[in-house]
Amino acid sequence: MKDKKGIKVATIGGGSSYTPEIIEGFIKRHDELPVKELYLVDIEAGKWKLDIVGSLAKRMVEEAGIDMEVHLTLDRREAIKDADFVTTQFRVGLLDARIRDEKIPLRHNVIGQETTGAGGMAKALRTIPVILDIAKDMEELAPDAWLINFTNPSGIITETLSKYSDIKVLGLCNVPVVMHKMAAEILESDEKDLKMDFVGLNHLVWGRKAYLNGENKISELLDKLAEGDFSDVENIPDYKWSKELLQSLGMLPCPYHRYYYLTDMMLQEEIEAAKSEGTRGEVVKGLEKDLFEIYKDQDLKQKPEELESRGGQYYSDAACDLISAIYNDKGTLHYVNVKNNGTVNCLPDDSVIERTSYIGADGAYPLNVEALPPQVKGLLQVVNEYETLTIEAGVHGDYNAAYQALTIHPLVEGSIVKELLDDIITENIDYLPQFQR
Amino acid sequence: MKDKKGIKVATIGGGSSYTPEIIEGFIKRHDELPVKELYLVDIEAGKWKLDIVGSLAKRMVEEAGIDMEVHLTLDRREAIKDADFVTTQFRVGLLDARIRDEKIPLRHNVIGQETTGAGGMAKALRTIPVILDIAKDMEELAPDAWLINFTNPSGIITETLSKYSDIKVLGLCNVPVVMHKMAAEILESDEKDLKMDFVGLNHLVWGRKAYLNGENKISELLDKLAEGDFSDVENIPDYKWSKELLQSLGMLPCPYHRYYYLTDMMLQEEIEAAKSEGTRGEVVKGLEKDLFEIYKDQDLKQKPEELESRGGQYYSDAACDLISAIYNDKGTLHYVNVKNNGTVNCLPDDSVIERTSYIGADGAYPLNVEALPPQVKGLLQVVNEYETLTIEAGVHGDYNAAYQALTIHPLVEGSIVKELLDDIITENIDYLPQFQR
Amino acid sequence: MKDKKGIKVATIGGGSSYTPEIIEGFIKRHDELPVKELYLVDIEAGKWKLDIVGSLAKRMVEEAGIDMEVHLTLDRREAIKDADFVTTQFRVGLLDARIRDEKIPLRHNVIGQETTGAGGMAKALRTIPVILDIAKDMEELAPDAWLINFTNPSGIITETLSKYSDIKVLGLCNVPVVMHKMAAEILESDEKDLKMDFVGLNHLVWGRKAYLNGENKISELLDKLAEGDFSDVENIPDYKWSKELLQSLGMLPCPYHRYYYLTDMMLQEEIEAAKSEGTRGEVVKGLEKDLFEIYKDQDLKQKPEELESRGGQYYSDAACDLISAIYNDKGTLHYVNVKNNGTVNCLPDDSVIERTSYIGADGAYPLNVEALPPQVKGLLQVVNEYETLTIEAGVHGDYNAAYQALTIHPLVEGSIVKELLDDIITENIDYLPQFQR
Amino acid sequence: MKDKKGIKVATIGGGSSYTPEIIEGFIKRHDELPVKELYLVDIEAGKWKLDIVGSLAKRMVEEAGIDMEVHLTLDRREAIKDADFVTTQFRVGLLDARIRDEKIPLRHNVIGQETTGAGGMAKALRTIPVILDIAKDMEELAPDAWLINFTNPSGIITETLSKYSDIKVLGLCNVPVVMHKMAAEILESDEKDLKMDFVGLNHLVWGRKAYLNGENKISELLDKLAEGDFSDVENIPDYKWSKELLQSLGMLPCPYHRYYYLTDMMLQEEIEAAKSEGTRGEVVKGLEKDLFEIYKDQDLKQKPEELESRGGQYYSDAACDLISAIYNDKGTLHYVNVKNNGTVNCLPDDSVIERTSYIGADGAYPLNVEALPPQVKGLLQVVNEYETLTIEAGVHGDYNAAYQALTIHPLVEGSIVKELLDDIITENIDYLPQFQR
Ligand SMILES: [Mn+2]
Numbered sequence A, B, C, D: 001m002k003d004k005k006g007i008k009v010a011t012i013g014g015g016s017s018y019t020p021e022i023i024e025g026f027i028k029r030h031d032e033l034p035v036k037e038l039y040l041v042d043i044e045a046g047k048w049k050l051d052i053v054g055s056l057a058k059r060m061v062e063e064a065g066i067d068m069e070v071h072l073t074l075d076r077r078e079a080i081k082d083a084d085f086v087t088t089q090f091r092v093g094l095l096d097a098r099i100r101d102e103k104i105p106l107r108h109n110v111i112g113q114e115t116t117g118a119g120g121m122a123k124a125l126r127t128i129p130v131i132l133d134i135a136k137d138m139e140e141l142a143p144d145a146w147l148i149n150f151t152n153p154s155g156i157i158t159e160t161l162s163k164y165s166d167i168k169v170l171g172l173c174n175v176p177v178v179m180h181k182m183a184a185e186i187l188e189s190d191e192k193d194l195k196m197d198f199v200g201l202n203h204l205v206w207g208r209k210a211y212l213n214g215e216n217k218i219s220e221l222l223d224k225l226a227e228g229d230f231s232d233v234e235n236i237p238d239y240k241w242s243k244e245l246l247q248s249l250g251m252l253p254c255p256y257h258r259y260y261y262l263t264d265m266m267l268q269e270e271i272e273a274a275k276s277e278g279t280r281g282e283v284v285k286g287l288e289k290d291l292f293e294i295y296k297d298q299d300l301k302q303k304p305e306e307l308e309s310r311g312g313q314y315y316s317d318a319a320c321d322l323i324s325a326i327y328n329d330k331g332t333l334h335y336v337n338v339k340n341n342g343t344v345n346c347l348p349d350d351s352v353i354e355r356t357s358y359i360g361a362d363g364a365y366p367l368n369v370e371a372l373p374p375q376v377k378g379l380l381q382v383v384n385e386y387e388t389l390t391i392e393a394g395v396h397g398d399y400n401a402a403y404q405a406l407t408i409h410p411l412v413e414g415s416i417v418k419e420l421l422d423d424i425i426t427e428n429i430d431y432l433p434q435f436q437r
């Protein structure tokens, strides 16, 4: 691909408040990754956001003085046609849907989170029909393009595409990136010298080993983490891991593990937050509003600092790095969601895992890994089957699969499954064509 | 084995209130299964029970007029020496330990049950050192004998022996037997015409298919179960399964699935019971007391009716049937706990599963089964890894393994793992030599 | 099925010289297996044989005085319609094709045998289009019927049906039956007391264990076999196994293993036989001619003794036993070709294996088996992949698959693959619609 | 490791005629790979060669003017102590043993080759006791060192160490390197731009894909290979692959595949060569003699050109590259023999495979690979089991395993196994302590 001049990128959900980040990412890398055409695509309902953020994007590119055309469009097919890379950062149903994903489960006294548990399932059910539609366009209009998927639940969406489309796809998440940075901080090492051995599913990923120049420092990392005071992602409360948990686990848990390992505390926290400052979605809705006000300033010609508080830090850096590794056949390691294909031997071959992977122009090779210990294996397996069921429910509108997905999910329990599921379907029915019958 | 005259059986925990059942079982089958010597073994603390129930056993045999010697002994090695079959029905720590298994978890607001969840783990930790000791005696004194294990958690105990001893062992439980009988009742068929395809782990077993003369009646069975009013085991509340749960599951759940599928209701029920009539262990303690009073009656020469309310119905029938199938090389189907060895392809080869199995003089062959659906697979896998960790904790006194076993068990959640585990170890320390250091 | 009155059986290739055996089999079992209608089907080219052997069949039934109608027909669909069991014993291209299967490979200096190696592949390529046609008729006209397949190569044909049709099918072969009888003779035991643990592929099956009342006598069996003088099937020379081979193997090889373990001797023998009395096919052609002369005798009312020298002894007994086990839901052990489904863990789930299996009205459950030793595993695996390739070649007319099937088959070697394959296709082209383009 | 100053390397078999290559390799890379101490070790019988080639090594280093001490020693433990890397290039029994490996099988009319088939097994049996001894020294004296194994059969030796020692080991072979170079030549591309996807076992490795900048050129590669005239390794006749074989295979075979795919031609060639110029071993013996004469020249201060005709081209380059990749944590791709661990899902986890692998300071990660096609799978599996048996025979002196290893090897056939094996053991008995009883 390296010989190709003039890369075309289509960004679906281009009206997102994150767009300045990806613009910055492409500007910074323009020498090694010469994006010539960038299409920001959105839907009618997002046009006002696309206009504001798209205008900022154009100012940023102009300021940078690089040869990149930014196109704003509602015509997805025009954007996808002959693209080299498609990135996704859309949210079906906008932030109001996210707020529902948080509030409906809470109403039934279970964790309400937009990417995992009952809320994650709801988001998957809404997103699957749209992403399969995008994939169909790509199969027709850009069959050689890579889809770099950010859209959550990133693992489930990537697995859906891996199972039900022919496009080339890799899923991304900022969680391993943030964990990498935190680990480097804890080990007082340069980020570049650290090689994290991540393995798991999206938002259920463990840092198995932490290599500094070939030496595994995971024990030191866990000890210091138990003693010190370090923080990771913005959108999840920073409960400290106990020494006993870290030692018995023997790996670095991800921020989302708090939902699994500290369910009661997280549920309590959510219930209280909902009563006071609002759910995370409600908070973000306010942040977004402020951001777009800032974006409107015609003198603003770079990514504003305020974007950091929004959440998904380093997403765009991770995406641009990944795109550049493919384009330049770099042979570097990245943390991606990719078809398992025997890498994690306790999961099916066709599951999508999150794993440290070798990236070249021919795609991603998840690094070989030894058999995982039982504590990791058991949790991975049950969540993986939840994901399998969710995908079947999302693709086929299978009520039974959705029912059982909730039944076995570790964050949903008890006798409320039917009521919970019926609420999810009823209140999201406008976005669930597969259940409209 | 069929040619051998004069079978010797050793029953460990012979002072149990269940003993009259197994005596009745051997009496009924004496023609096909000529038990010549039956050793009832117990420990010093159980001597008073052994004397009472052993005396009843002798009266029963005398009344039946068969050629079987009943020996009462505290010398386990004498009992095991040259035995053909060893059966186990002991409870380490007696009913007081069971009551602790129920009350400690409840104190931390999680399910308290003696065979599953935190209570099941506690019971496993107490039992493993004793069963490995028995196995060592068998390896030395009766290397060709079969151990028929009833002792709970039956699957974990059988798996421990399968992994850490060389003896021949099969695990038994009355749950599939009771489910078989209930299914026959629901289908209005003769028990003998029904072939249940059970698969899973002990106390987490599903009826996958129900064959009447080669035809699979599982849908009819589930429909009628959802509509009708049927009951199963004594010791678990009879909550009715919803039509939605049964249909989406597509299999017959076992009574213990209520803990997994209706956790909130079961926990509430337990909390209330503990406050009123007491936990199940406390109730049973009363029943036992009454039973032994009845057993003392020198005119009693058969199994008294009152034993039925005690719980483990059909245990002894299942055990005697199994022993006879081995002795007579019958080639009949039984529901046993047996090494997986690839039968359930989503579980490790060395796990012990509960499965419809073909039994002959050379042992048990679990029937081949297709890949299980995701809802069953996911739950099985996480509970299997809990079991793996529990066995490691029980055999090696591994605190970390115990910590993670509780962490991933679906019935234990949240931030209370350390306190819960420390309570379990502290309050059972007399029975936990592997943790005494 | 047991409750059904009046079983209907369709025998494809009813004009075969074997037919009197299956007739005898049904007559003997009429009490337990009340076959009411037996359709003997053949094609135009076999009509003269069908008339002769069909007439004998009718005389046999009349002589037996049982209530069974024998129908002779060239209309396969009429025969299959509503049948309960379909059996196959046809040979596409008749004995002349078999003779080609022997002679073409010999011309290229490799083993010429109609069921294994290059000849076996040729026979598979001819048979696959026909058997898939029969399966389509069954799917339409008798979707609940069982196909009991004798047609060689029995394993490959059964696997083809398992992969490419929806019918219920089991494959049969007399080899394990003959081995069972020989083992009983060697162990001086009653056939009924012996339980052979057979595992492998059709015509590549090993006797892993030999149980007499639960005790494994395989070592004794191998020792006596190495010392004594025992014979197995008619159609393969009785070379004696060396003590070293049997001991290092640790299992009982099947007669066809001589082609694999003693290739040079077998090839020499074939070359010499071809020059003197003719290939086995040529010999059989003479035997068949004589048999049909005998069958013509209107006074003959039973299976004539001369049939024994023909080859496939006990085939029909095995088939009738199997049919009765299904019909009567017997729960007995039979040696069948059945979908692997994890039984032999070194072969794919969708391969068809030959294995001791539990048979009931709901079909066959191959008995669970531990991991096989490397010497068995390696040979099984390479021959299994040859079979996989042959099936792809047979179903899709895939020249490349056929080329590689011959390339990796242990009995074909070297630089002659192209010439050999081209000869096979050219000289069988009338029977190979999938290659006619 | 990168921070360590003064690398120590021990080369076992330092008296080999190959030594000038590895010396040259270290000299060329001295900037990035600062070898400070190089120990050339040999045994008494090889002292005269060590003196000659060691002296040349010293002259080469002096001429290069780098800071590297070359030590010559017969004390292996001194050499291994605290080494960072150990390389092996010894041949147990010297060239006379190799000549036996060629001639004994030929005597029985089967392929005689020192690394595969019967000859390869003989070489493995001789080498295994020695390599395990070296591993023991390393476990004691240099537990963190890497063993880079060249000694043939490289895959079997590496697998033996992986299974029966605790040292870190990678196996190397020049075959993939030579294939890479030939592929680059065929595709008229720069070697550096080409990424070969190699998979298989040592000396049975296929080029599955050939990427030029992310595009798979394997079809073009095979087409051009079938048409053109290209040569690979020195020591195997350059028979041309037929178009049909290459197309049906769909991958690039390795030079050693000629023994498997063209057995008859290769056997004929060997028989004729043995009669005329001698076996390859006899030819090499002559070449070696000449080489040592050249090495004696005190004016020679570089690797002489004549070494190229000796055989293993690029071995040393591959080794030095690999060592540098580990030392410098390079994250580059290399072709190595490494524990399978699920990479090739049709082979056991503990087999050692030959595979394109990602190399860093923490070792090798074989790149993930999809399920292999049946033709490759079948051959791989049977040869892998031959290897498994050979290792058991070599480690435990297990005659039965050796017998079955030969029985199932595709290059050994028929009734001569016992005679062949007995000849191998008898004529190598001085080097087979495990069989001396
Ligand atoms: Mn994420």
Ligand SMILES: [Mn+2]
Residues within 6 Å of the ligand: B152, B154, B172, B173, B174, B175, B203
């Ligand atoms: Mn139970």
Ligand SMILES: [Mn+2]
Residues within 6 Å of the ligand: C152, C154, C172, C173, C174, C175, C203
């Ligand atoms: Mn056969």
Ligand SMILES: [Mn+2]
Residues within 6 Å of the ligand: D152, D154, D172, D173, D174, D175, D203
């Ligand atoms: Mn090599």
